[in-house]
Amino acid sequence: MKLVLPNTESRIYQQVIFSDCVSNPRNTLVVLPTGLGKTIIMAYLSAYSLNKVPERQVLVVTPTRPLVHQIKQMFTEFIGNLDVDSILEVSGETSPAKREEKYPDAKIIIGTPQTIENDLLYERLKIKNVHLLCIDEVHRATGDYAYVSIAKEAKCQIIGFTATPGNNPEKILEVCENLRIGKISVTNPTDYDVQDFISMHTPHVIWIDLPEEYESKLTELQSLQDELVSTLKERLPSIKKTKYLGKREALAIHQQVVYQTKQDSSFGELLIASSNLIRVQHLKELIESQGFPQVANTIQKWRQKKSSKALSLFFENPVMYKLTNSLGDDPMIHPKLDYLISELKAELKDDPNDESRIIIFSNFRNTVHFLHEELKRSEIISGVFIGHASSKSDKGLSQKEQIEVVDQFKTGQIKVLISTSVGEEGLDVGNCDLVVFYDSVPSVVRAIQRRGRGRKRESRVIHLVTKGTRDEGMYWAIKQKDKRMKRFLKEELPSLLDKNQKQKQHHTLEEFFDNHS
Numbered sequence: 001m002k003l004v005l006p007n008t009e010s011r012i013y014q015q016v017i018f019s020d021c022v023s024n025p026r027n028t029l030v031v032l033p034t035g036l037g038k039t040i041i042m043a044y045l046s047a048y049s050l051n052k053v054p055e056r057q058v059l060v061v062t063p064t065r066p067l068v069h070q071i072k073q074m075f076t077e078f079i080g081n082l083d084v085d086s087i088l089e090v091s092g093e094t095s096p097a098k099r100e101e102k103y104p105d106a107k108i109i110i111g112t113p114q115t116i117e118n119d120l121l122y123e124r125l126k127i128k129n130v131h132l133l134c135i136d137e138v139h140r141a142t143g144d145y146a147y148v149s150i151a152k153e154a155k156c157q158i159i160g161f162t163a164t165p166g167n168n169p170e171k172i173l174e175v176c177e178n179l180r181i182g183k184i185s186v187t188n189p190t191d192y193d194v195q196d197f198i199s200m201h202t203p204h205v206i207w208i209d210l211p212e213e214y215e216s217k218l219t220e221l222q223s224l225q226d227e228l229v230s231t232l233k234e235r236l237p238s239i240k241k242t243k244y245l246g247k248r249e250a251l252a253i254h255q256q257v258v259y260q261t262k263q264d265s266s267f268g269e270l271l272i273a274s275s276n277l278i279r280v281q282h283l284k285e286l287i288e289s290q291g292f293p294q295v296a297n298t299i300q301k302w303r304q305k306k307s308s309k310a311l312s313l314f315f316e317n318p319v320m321y322k323l324t325n326s327l328g329d330d331p332m333i334h335p336k337l338d339y340l341i342s343e344l345k346a347e348l349k350d351d352p353n354d355e356s357r358i359i360i361f362s363n364f365r366n367t368v369h370f371l372h373e374e375l376k377r378s379e380i381i382s383g384v385f386i387g388h389a390s391s392k393s394d395k396g397l398s399q400k401e402q403i404e405v406v407d408q409f410k411t412g413q414i415k416v417l418i419s420t421s422v423g424e425e426g427l428d429v430g431n432c433d434l435v436v437f438y439d440s441v442p443s444v445v446r447a448i449q450r451r452g453r454g455r456k457r458e459s460r461v462i463h464l465v466t467k468g469t470r471d472e473g474m475y476w477a478i479k480q481k482d483k484r485m486k487r488f489l490k491e492e493l494p495s496l497l498d499k500n501q502k503q504k505q506h507h508t509l510e511e512f513f514d515n516h517s
Contacts, residue, residue: 002051006080008040013193017185018044026182027158029138029175031165031489033189034452036197038161039071042134043078045159046108049132050082056131060110061150063137064422065091065399066406071136072110082107091115093399100124113146120153127153135160139445141175142166148178164448167481169488176497183497186489203437203451203461205475208335210466214287217323221287224319225280231273236260246470247281254278272310279314283323288469289439290367291334296327297366336438336464337371341378343462344416347434348380355433357409358416359423361450362438368418371438375416383414387422421446437463440474444481 018041021028032038046058062068072089079087088106090099092115103109103125109116119125133151138160141147151158158179166172175181187194210218225245232253233239239253254274260267279302286295302311314320340360348356362368365386375382383405388396397405402422408414417423440463441447451461465475 002081005040005043005047005078008043008078009037011037011193011197013187013191014041014044016193017041017187018048020183020185021045021157021159022048024183025157027180028160029165029179029181029184030159030161031184031186032161032163033187033194034163034449036187036194038136039074040078042071042136042159042161043075045132045134046075047079047082050107053131057106057129058108058132058134059116059130059154060108060134061113061116061136061147062110063113063140065093065112066402067136068110068112069399069403075108075110090119091399096122096124113140113150117146117149120150128155130154130156132156133158135179138162138179139165139171139175141178142171151179162445163452164445164485165489166485167444168485169492172485172488172493173496176493181497184489184493188486188490203463205463205465206339208339208464208466210288210469211332211335213332214292214334217287217292217326218284220319220323221280221284224317225277225284228273228277228280232257232270232277235267235270244470244473245277245281247278247285250274250278250281272313275310276314285470286364288466289334289336289471290362290364291337291370292327292331293333293370294364294366295323296331297370299324299327333374334466336466337374339464340371340436340438341375341380343434343436344375344380345378348415354412356415357412357432358434358436359409359432360416360418360436360438361423361441362418362420363441364439365420367438368420371418375418380416381414382416382418383409385409385417385419385423387420433459435459435461437461440465440471441478442474444478444485447478447482 014037017030017032021030021041022045030038030041032041042060046060049056049058060071062071068089068091072087075087076084086105086107088102088109088111090102090109090111092112096119099115099119103119109125109130111119116125120127133154133156135141135147135151135158138147139162141151141160158181160175160179160181165175176184229239229245236253236256254271254277257267257270257274261271283295283298286298303315305311315324344358347358360371360382362371368384368386372382372384384397385402385405386396388398405414405417409417435450437447437450441450463475465472
């Protein structure tokens, strides 16, 4: 029986992408802005593949369990004439033996990459049976992420989907190489055929002044930073003493010390300084973009850990002793919070039909919990959307709890959702009226994913940025990276892929002359 898609809206750009993938069956990278229906395109491709080769299977991999569940629900709704039991949802929650038992009878397999990778490794899943591989959020296909090994094993057409394929040309090329991409399909928000289905979100930046009390603490931490850098420079003269040292640079210094220690154990005395330099950078970032309550929470957690020599010396330092005592029981909040509460109340007040949906993103799980409690004090009902357990004290949300929170948000039981990065990627949280960046994000990919959560034409995106801090520096850096990435996708990558494809077509001199005769 021929598979059809009776419950989908026909859009020209989706048909164009689908047609391009099936008429020219090279591995394809599909770059499509969030909210334009990549799952529908996956469903079209899956139905086409099964109609063409009904004895084979379709494999869809996506990063998280909630996404697996969501895609299965959408495929069940979209694809007609297909037994629901033929769509198999797999993750680590199902035992390996049970998965192996169910694979042969499935037509469409939807799973998390780690689970699929393991099942391919132990031959529970036979890759030779797969006719089409769809990879969701394909920008993850770098390094040793499971997507890479899955694509390496695949002997079929691969279609990768993402809103943005990488933070820089090198990462984008790595994704293309790992998936053996032969062509790219890019849809821009400004393209005429998507104008009726997308809202253009230019983030409105709110510039936040840092209070004097905060500036004072940063100055004190800077003195501790200078002290640690001076200690390190005595043995590592290549280290630059700079005010603008960041967490990334501090981590690089620590790695350098670890390397030198392996070569010469006498460098081990520097490990205390390099470890504490990372801690200083973390506290500075919290002060600049989050607030004193988050600083106090972090210090408390560090104190609860099994004390190391480095940590003991860190807290014995006069700067840290003074900082810890000055925070008190009710630390001064960051001015971002006052603005946020004011903005939320205005948005929710101007909602006669009780339809407003707001999502707030923060880089830090501590801040998500903190904002949740502060909004409760202001009589604003909110929900927390975070990943699985990160520590014994923070159990996180299970897959079931994540799905429940998203459903409550979509149905209006919760109007404000506060999320870490887990809410940035892929998951359909519905159409948001307001998206708030509580802090700057260090990645083009993540910034675009965040903005894409606002899917209504009239949606707003607000970015809270603290003036004169790394919060601001990160904001401007991402804007420049975004411009470079778009230029690379449009002007350079297509020709590079064509060039690589032509080179692969001529494995011998005989083939070359045959193709050019």
